[in-house]
Amino acid sequence: MTDSGTGLRALRRELAMQLDLDTVCTCGTFVLEAADEGAGIGEVPITTREVQKPRGTAWVHGFQLWHVLRYLLRD
Secondary structure, eight states, X not given: OOOTTSOOOOOOHHHHHHOXXXXXXXXXXXXXXXXXXXXXXXXOOOOOOOOOOOOOOOTHHHXXXXXXXXHHTOO
């Protein structure tokens, strides 16, 4: 996935009902859970416009990384 954190998703209702999505970092684990359920995953290219805003480190991403790693390393 090019950008798994965008938050834009489309999925079948049946798959949505199977996913747990019980985490602080849904955007980071959503694709992993769907793949574990055997879902086909694809991307649709879009065009965006640049937004001028200050860029910096969002320290919350370290916390989100922890949840993704925990998901990947689960038993």
